[in-house]
Amino acid sequence: MHTKPTVSFDNTGVAFAHKSDGALRKMYGLFALMHYPFLLFTAIKLANWGLKWNLPIKGLIKYTVFEQFCGGENIPDCGEKIKELATYGIGTILDYSVEGKMDVTSYDHTKAEILKTIRESAGKQYMPFAVFKVSGIANVTVLAKVQAGEQLTAEEQAAYTRAEKRIWELFDAAAENKVRIMVDGEESWFQDVIDSWVQAAMRKYNKETAVVYNTFQLYRHDMLRNLKDAHHDAVANGYFLGAKLVRGAYLEKERDRAREMGYPSPIQATKEATDRDYDKALQFCINNKQRVFLVSGTHNEVSNMVLTELVDLHGMRRNDERVYAAQLYGMSDAISFNLAKAGFNVAKYLPYGPIAEVLPYLSRRVEENSGIAGQSSREFLQLKKEIARRKSLSNKA
Numbered sequence: 001m002h003t004k005p006t007v008s009f010d011n012t013g014v015a016f017a018h019k020s021d022g023a024l025r026k027m028y029g030l031f032a033l034m035h036y037p038f039l040l041f042t043a044i045k046l047a048n049w050g051l052k053w054n055l056p057i058k059g060l061i062k063y064t065v066f067e068q069f070c071g072g073e074n075i076p077d078c079g080e081k082i083k084e085l086a087t088y089g090i091g092t093i094l095d096y097s098v099e100g101k102m103d104v105t106s107y108d109h110t111k112a113e114i115l116k117t118i119r120e121s122a123g124k125q126y127m128p129f130a131v132f133k134v135s136g137i138a139n140v141t142v143l144a145k146v147q148a149g150e151q152l153t154a155e156e157q158a159a160y161t162r163a164e165k166r167i168w169e170l171f172d173a174a175a176e177n178k179v180r181i182m183v184d185g186e187e188s189w190f191q192d193v194i195d196s197w198v199q200a201a202m203r204k205y206n207k208e209t210a211v212v213y214n215t216f217q218l219y220r221h222d223m224l225r226n227l228k229d230a231h232h233d234a235v236a237n238g239y240f241l242g243a244k245l246v247r248g249a250y251l252e253k254e255r256d257r258a259r260e261m262g263y264p265s266p267i268q269a270t271k272e273a274t275d276r277d278y279d280k281a282l283q284f285c286i287n288n289k290q291r292v293f294l295v296s297g298t299h300n301e302v303s304n305m306v307l308t309e310l311v312d313l314h315g316m317r318r319n320d321e322r323v324y325a326a327q328l329y330g331m332s333d334a335i336s337f338n339l340a341k342a343g344f345n346v347a348k349y350l351p352y353g354p355i356a357e358v359l360p361y362l363s364r365r366v367e368e369n370s371g372i373a374g375q376s377s378r379e380f381l382q383l384k385k386e387i388a389r390r391k392s393l394s395n396k397a
Contacts, residue, residue: 010334070330078352093349180211214244307323329349
């Protein structure tokens with residue numbers, strides 16, 4: 001009887017096999033710096049200021065945080081990292097990470113760039129998904145008014161119609177190119193509008209397999225119920241539910257707005273409640289694997305282990321196309337590379353875009369690594385362990 005490889009996130013030799021000794025030391029220095037949030041935030045402010053005034057700091061940013069967390073400034077720049085990930089059995093999700101400037105020109109440019117990622121991914125097994133954020137191609141102020149049931153002006157109605165047209169262009173292109181496409185989660189006050197568009201696209205394109213995926217943010221206390229309702233609709237209307245699970249990214253923003261506007265916060269009361277619902281959502285998706293295609297988007301080691309146990313418990317092939325784990329490029333390599341080594345489907349979000357315009361994304365990644373309990377410390381200790389392991393091997397040789 002064939003024994004499946006044991007899954008462990010402690011194997012740093014597997015986690016950093018793709019890193020040279022020099023790259024490993026460089027990464028170690030960057031994560032060491034993340035232990036000092038004040039220095040980081042000061043550096044981010046200085047970087048923003050320096051780019052604004054055209055100071056010669058672009059190279060410094062490019063060869064530090066940009067190189068760590070991004071693929072390049074355009075799709076061709078990402079080629080080497082895409083190949084490197086594929087060598088280790090990890091897929092790439094090209095993620096155009098430039099934030100919209102709230103004007104038609106910006107929205108159309110972003111849509112055109114996402115269309116490029118869809119075409120680039122077509123027919124490539126190692127590029128299993130495309131992805132986009134609705135806020136990059138639509139006026140979210142208008143979407144919020146629609147969700148609130150407010151009357152739109154003629155200009156706002158035109159903006160809404162254009163946004164809907166852009167989104168359907170992306171869905172249509174994904175279906176035509178046979179590329180699975182994920183729609184990222186957004187703030188609760190316009191998420192319902194997005195959900196309605198995605199549900200309509202799933203009803204149209206997910207009849208034979210999951211092409212369109214929606215995102216379920218489990219830091220919202222109503223999201224497990226929303227996932228079950230989405231599954232019910234898929235069963236009732238004869239299509240496959242594409243579900244990407246994440247914990248969520250707008251916690252403080254959501255709570256602050258709820259407090260300011262005097263409505264109950266949609267966010268879970270505790271992190272433990274979020275963790276509980278996330279793992280319950282994993283279980284629900286695997287229990288309903290006949291109808292659900294799952295992408296588990298988390299850097300949480302416990303949840304990733306829960307996913308592996310569920311797949312094995314259900315007697316599924318570890319590379320079943322219905323189940324993927326996903327992490328961000330430059331983070332949690334111990335999870336991504338060890339999962340792939342054990343035979344699971346894994347993909348990395350690979351952000352790209354002009355350095356100055358991707359800086360807001362980089363700022364959030366730096367803050368995330370310094371802010372998540374144990375995130376930067378875990379990465380740092382794993383790097384330290386691998387450097388010591390290599391040094392020990394070198395001494396023995």
